[in-house]
Amino acid sequence: MKSALMLRPLLPAIAAFALAGCATMPAATADGTVAAASTAPTASLQDIVAAVDIPFETFTLDNGLQVVVHTDRKSPLVGVTTYYRVGSKSEPRGRTGFAHLFEHLMFGGSENVENFDVPLEAAGSTGTNGSTWYDRTNYVEVVPTGALDLALMMESDRMGYLLGAVSQEKLDNQRMVVQNEKRQGDNQPYGLTEYVMAEGLLPVGHPYRHSTIGSMADLQAASLADVQTWFRDNYGPNNVVLALTGDIDAATARPMVERWFGAIPRGPDVVVQEAGPVTLTAPVNRTITDQVPQTRITRAWTGPGMEHPDAVPLQVGMYILGGLASSRLDNAMVRGEELATSVSASAQQFEQLSQLEATVNVKDGVEQAAALALLEGEIARMLAAGPTQDEINRAVTQIAAAQISGLQSVGNFGGKGMTLAEGLLYTGDAGFYRTELNRMAALTPAEVRGAMQRWLGRPAFTLTVEPGERTLDGGALGGWGDEDTMPAPAADTGAQVEVTRTGPERAYPEVAPVGELTFPAVEHATLANGIEVYLARRTVVPQVSLAMSFAAGSIVDPIGRAGVHQTMIDLLSEGTTTRSAEEIAIEEESLGVSLNAGAGAERSVVSMTALTANLAPSLELMADVVRNPAFNPDDVARVRQQRVAGIAQQLANPGSLAARAFSTVVYGENNPYAYAASGGDADVVANLDAAALEAEHDRWIRPDLATITVVGDVTMPELVAALNATFGDWRAPATPAPVNTVTAGSPEPAARLVVVNRPNSPSSFLTIGRLVPFSGWQQGMETVDLANEVMGGGFLSRLNQDLRETRGWTYGIGSGIPAAQGQRVLRVATQVQADRTADSIRVILDQMAAFPSARPLDAGELQRVTEGNVRNLPNRYETNGQVLAAILTNQLLGRDLRYDATLPSLYGAIDAAAINRAAAQYLQPEDLVVVVVGDRSVIDPQLETLDMDIEYLEASEL
Incomplete structure (x- = not known):
């Protein structure tokens, strides 16, 4: 990033998770078999929510700096998360995009720090990063414990002593970088939608109306005098929350923070503006054309701010409408009448308002009016009857389970530092995440229905983006909104402005050594049918990440048949012989499991992240998906259309176009690697039938081509017992296992x-x-x-x-x-x-x-x-997902499974x-x-x- 935008998560990251009284895995007998199939109860929603906790302490310095500290000793790492109470909503007319431009400038060095990345990365930090959004600007890094003093010195230096290092040259450079960031976003399919949505929902001058990245003219107008004024007005410590999370405690942190931040004087308080939701006087419809492959219809409203009583019911209600895999819109428009290839709905939550959106990508050949009518009908049905309690419970279970991965991350985007800092900054309570979660768990259908009626029952703004020529100029969009009647601000002339040191000279503190990398041991076992199982046990959270990989990927497609294998893999979760696609989705949501299937170039992987307490039933679901896909003709037809639409989206995206062209030229047209990442040939995919896909499954998805790799909170006996119960009786066919070796050559390199x-x-x-x-x-x-x-x-x-x-x-x-x-x-x-x-x-x-x-x-x-990479290694293996990815890569390349543990000695040589x-x-x-x-x-x-x-x-x- 060091970039424009960062959405607030639907629910902040959840921490310190433990389940009391939950079911255990079936016990294995002496010979490794299972006495009986799993009938253990699953973890209840109440068990999950009641155990969520991020212990924290807070203190405030005399200059107003608020500090929140959370202790997590699992790794010698500390997340440093700094939130400034200034974002794009604080910008005046003619200076849109300034908060984000200033975020970039704050990475360019301060009076005692020439470059923020160089010393921190040398000390083993993750790359420093930051983002800007309407309500705030934030900066994040995760450092080895011994480098915390350095990180605090550097964060305090840019907070207190920045202006002496901000020159006209730096301003000019970062202005160009931000303008290119804007061009990059605008260049995407549907890349101008955000601007048009804001214009339709909010009046000129509303603080949330102009885009965070701003207009080109306003960016060009920003002067060095503006920079200095903006810093003095907004970046005082009294407008800041600092979160320290990880291998640190409040008693240790306080003197360190006071040493580096205590002498920075207070500044003016950031002005709080009126910026609430707006009700349109009548429905508004707008249609634009753009270089897009499909018509997209979005219906939107503004909603309440995050502390409003309706904020949480709206988040859950919109998730039920179009966020769940079993959502109302999915069932009606994608699986039901099949008028859309994809749908979504969400409540983007901000401090003073929210943006409520439902979006439909219309299937080729479908009348827009029919798609819009069905969208309106489903919204009306939700407002009239509301959701069921089961839908609410599934939504909250899925939201909470999806956030458990965040428990493992002490910092960076999405980590526990952001959760605590946002709560404290926006509401005065670092534990606001608990208020939201408890509110979700107690929701009733009547509460959700009432909130949806109050806010979605108002006039809406509906935007339709149709395929055609792009007629809007992204460079002129994103500003205040009165550019057609007011003259553009004068461009920065580079007028001489005095730049002098404002603070004392300060030296970098010493960085303490880091300990040896701890990479988990990898255990090995074999199931009753010969499938090899590898386990790296980690007990940080009660969660298991599992990957069943098959020695087959998209390169097994013959030349001229690209897309067959990927389409087959996509269909695994679209219905089995005993479960429909909707039933699979409902079961996933009820269990809090995330189940995915994807085909890479050389491996196809069915992956799952599940609560440990729900591992047995989650594996039962996964086994059905892997072993018993139905390839129902109706499901095949639907997925074919979705994949064809996805290929069309690729061909509209500049990065995907470049990747497809590059692979074809480099590998040559007769090498399957040329098409491995292409998504396939649209004509091939469009003509696939159930028989071809079933044959593809029978050929490649078999136990003698499978390996199971697991990272998480489970013992090997428990794991083997659960896997034998679900996969142990799966027998390979009599035919020899195929090999996915590519024999075709590639052209000699040539310019x-x-x-x-x-x-x-x-x-x-x-x-x-x-x-x-x-x-x-x-x-x-x-x-x-x-x-x-x-x-x-x-x-x-x-x-x-x-x-x-x-x-x-x-x-x-x-x-x-x-x-x-x-x-x-x-x-x-x-x-x-x-x-x-x-x-x-x-x-x-x-x-x-x-x-x-x-x-x-x-x-x-x-x-x-x-040395910097060696110090950084604990950051690379902080989460189960990171460890799992490392082991899978080692398997793919034929390395020792604990290869990563040898990196310190390898790099040192x-x-x-x-x-x-x-x-x-x-x-x-x-x-x-x-x-x-x-x-x-x-x-x-x-x-x-x-x-x-x-x-x-x-x-x-x-």
Whole structure:
């Protein structure tokens, strides 16, 4: 991020979760079999909610800084989360986007800190990050305990002593970065919807009306004098909440906070503005055209602020309407009359109002009027009769269960620090999450119905986005709203403004050593039918993350048949021989389980995250999905249409277009890897039938191609017992197991410049790379990975520092060599402002050529990617999901399952010479494929200066 927006979660992250009196797993007998199938009761909603707790202490400094501390000793990490009570709703006319622009400036260094990322990442922090939204600006990082003093010094320095380091050059640069962030968002399909929705719902001048990212004219008008005034008016400690969560306690934290923040003087209190919901005098309908593949209809209202008695019932009611997998709109419009390919509904909650939305992507060939009528009918039915108690219970169970993953994260976005900080900032109560959760658990159908009637019974704004030419200019949108009658603000002239030091000189505190990485042991067992099971036991939360992976992925599709395997995998959860798709969804929601199926290039995975207490019934559901899909013709027809719509969405998205074109050119048209991430061929998918999909399932989804990997709060005997009860009697067919080996070769690397025309694009999407001469994993790959990290693997990489931080031509750029069993590929990807397309390509190639010949690795880079990475390892394995992903990658690449535990010694043995050699061998700019997706009327004259032959592809060819 270091970006514009951050939605407030439907329910804040929940912490310290324990279930009393819940069922245990079935006991295994001496031979590993199960005495009886699971009949254990599941955890009740009351059990779940009653045990939720995030213990905290608070204190306030004399200057008004509020501090909340939560202790969690599971890892030697501390989340540092800083919330400022200033967001875009505080901006005056003519200066929209300023709060977010200032967020960027606050990463650019303070009077005693030249760069916030360099010392923190060297100390082992996650990359510093931040976001801006209507109500606040926040900054987050998670640091090793021994680096907390450093993090506090740096956060206090930008809070108290920033202005002496903010120059006109930094302002100009970050202004360009933010404008490119705006272009990148606007360039997406439906990318202008947010602006139009705000115009339709709120009057000119309402604090929530203009977008957080603002208008181009206002961004261009921001001056250095504005910056100084904005800082002095809004960033005093009395407008701040600081959350410290993790390996820290209040007694230890208080003197540290007082040392670094105590001398910062109070500032003016942020002015609280009238910014409540608005009731339209009559329904409003608007239609726009855009470069989109499907008609999208959104019906919206403004709603109450977060402390209003109706806020929680509306959140749950909208979730029942269109958030659950078994939602009213899904059942009526996607599965029922099949007028839509997807639907959603939500209550986006802000401090002083909420935005209530229901959205429908209309199926091709369906009359808009019919889709709108059904949408209106379902809303009317909800208002008339309300939900059932069962729907409420399922919604609250799913919401709470989905948040349990957040219990594992002490900081960063979505972690416990954000939960506590937002509650304290917005309501004065860091424990407000409990108020919301208790309110949810006590809801009745009458309460939800009443709230829905009061707010959705008012006149609505309905926006229809139809396929066609984009006629709106995103650059002119997002501002105050009176731009058609008022002159644009004058652009910043760069007038000289005095920039002087405002605070004392302060040195960095020392960083304490970190302990050895603790990566969980991985146990191994075998089920009765031979399926191998791997378990990394972690008891931080009563939750289990499980992945059943099959040695088959999208590369098993024959050339000309791309999309068959992925479509089959999609259908696994769309109905079994005993359960309909709706019944599967209802059971998931009742159990609080998240069940997903997806096909990667080389592996297909059915994954599940379940409460430990509900593991047995959750596995029963998963086993039915894996083993007994029905491939009912009606379900097949529905999923076919959804996948075809998804492919159309890909072809409308600049990044997806670039990825499809790049893979085809790099791998060649006769290699299945060329289509592995494409989503498939729309014509192939549209003509699939149940018989073909059933045959695909029988061929590849079989126990002798399966491996089960589990991370979480369960013992191996309990796990094996539950798995044997659900999968142990699943026998492989008599036919030999197929192999997903790719024998087709790829073309020799050769320089090519390929252009895909996408008219009216304010940005160009670049994908640059080539195949590298190795497959899977081999000794020494760590050195290549570190060389790539220096080049383009993070915020501090050379490419990002040059293209974003120095030139301001992009919002971000990255490079990588993704893990794969087959031949791997070097890929650089970025979205750049359209008028800098060719210049950006030159910069990328020049940076690659300079490493190491003209610019070898320096000492700071070496320390960051070796010692800094070692210090950062506890951050990488904080959650069950992170550990599971690491083990699955190790399985894919054939590494030891605890390979990650060896990284400290591996990184410690790598020197600058080795990284330089890796860069010289693998990261040079020769024989690169360059794919550009952009507006040819803008980019063609530029690309002609590159002295490369240009090839053209149409989106319809991809």
